[in-house]
Amino acid sequence: MLGCEDGLCADDKSENAWKFQVVVLYVMHLITFFTNIIGVVTIALISIVSVLGLICLCRSLYFQLWIKRRGYQRLSYFNGPWLTRITLILVAFWWGVGEVIRLTFVNGEGRLISDRAWQANVCKFYIISNLGFAEPGLFLLLAFLLSAALQKQELGTLNRKWNRETIRAVFILCAPSLVWEACVVFVISSGDDRASKFAKYWYSASAIHNGDVTCTYPLLSSIFLGAFYIILTIYVMFVGGQMLSLVINKGLRRRIYMLISATVILLPRAILLGISVLPWPGEVVHESLVFISFLVLMLAAMVGIIILVYFPVADTFAIGDPEHLEMQASRAVII
Numbered sequence: 001m002l003g004c005e006d007g008l009c010a011d012d013k014s015e016n017a018w019k020f021q022v023v024v025l026y027v028m029h030l031i032t033f034f035t036n037i038i039g040v041v042t043i044a045l046i047s048i049v050s051v052l053g054l055i056c057l058c059r060s061l062y063f064q065l066w067i068k069r070r071g072y073q074r075l076s077y078f079n080g081p082w083l084t085r086i087t088l089i090l091v092a093f094w095w096g097v098g099e100v101i102r103l104t105f106v107n108g109e110g111r112l113i114s115d116r117a118w119q120a121n122v123c124k125f126y127i128i129s130n131l132g133f134a135e136p137g138l139f140l141l142l143a144f145l146l147s148a149a150l151q152k153q154e155l156g157t158l159n160r161k162w163n164r165e166t167i168r169a170v171f172i173l174c175a176p177s178l179v180w181e182a183c184v185v186f187v188i189s190s191g192d193d194r195a196s197k198f199a200k201y202w203y204s205a206s207a208i209h210n211g212d213v214t215c216t217y218p219l220l221s222s223i224f225l226g227a228f229y230i231i232l233t234i235y236v237m238f239v240g241g242q243m244l245s246l247v248i249n250k251g252l253r254r255r256i257y258m259l260i261s262a263t264v265i266l267l268p269r270a271i272l273l274g275i276s277v278l279p280w281p282g283e284v285v286h287e288s289l290v291f292i293s294f295l296v297l298m299l300a301a302m303v304g305i306i307i308l309v310y311f312p313v314a315d316t317f318a319i320g321d322p323e324h325l326e327m328q329a330s331r332a333v334i335i
Helices: 010-072 073-079 082-100 114-150 161-191 221-246 252-262 268-275 285-318 322-334
Strands: 002-005 009-010 205-211 212-215
Touching: 010 082, 010 212, 010 285, 082 114, 082 285, 114 161, 114 205, 114 212, 114 221, 114 252, 161 221, 221 252, 221 268, 252 268, 252 285, 252 322, 268 285
Parallel strands: none
Antiparallel strands: 002 009, 205 212
């Protein structure tokens, strides 16, 4: 229909089409603005975790060197699992790098990674690296640090082989997860050209959104991660229950409860990642689900690092004045 006014005529269909394009561009701008905010907040939170990890790393190394320099070898029990704690911090750094490079905020035209092929490869690398190794390794190390307190001194952290055997065990236990994620993104998805859209939800590591590649979480990966978190939660609750039966101090009991709670909240992360395949990748709902799942993981990791790395070192420094330590060392020699 053609409408005329003052000699000017306009096509209703053209005007409606123009309005529709304006609305689409406005919505796309809002989505881009929302994802950029999420990207900035994610990078800021990872930076905070990195600074905390760096502080823990420096304090743990400093205390270990201080003990060796002063010759208080018997006091090495206070910092026995120092090598495992350092490995934990390094794995946390690796996890943080993976969480940054998978962001839409750093992937896209004119950004850090602009090539689509590279963007898709980054998403595959993220699935293998973070879901296959960093996340399982991070919480396995936390679980082993928690269980170390139940071991006898000659078998636990006072044993020089404990750190080496613990780190080796973590890498061995992460191997099945690493292989599984590699199979999901490389083997299962290798023949997806004629697969249905529903089938791609199970193994696709990325999707196209607004001309850029958005990282996704395959259902097969989320299911495997959920099974791992269930086993981990059962183990931590078992070890925590044993420790609660031995600990009288209210402060230590509170820390154990916090560790158990931090492990339990990992289960909703796997559920959120599984649900994230339902909305279209890159949309507000998808980005919100992924961001909330990231917050859950970050909270659990920070609680574990603070309780099992920062607090032990801080408590040791609190009683670590030279006179007190010399008295403890002399007393240990007399006994």
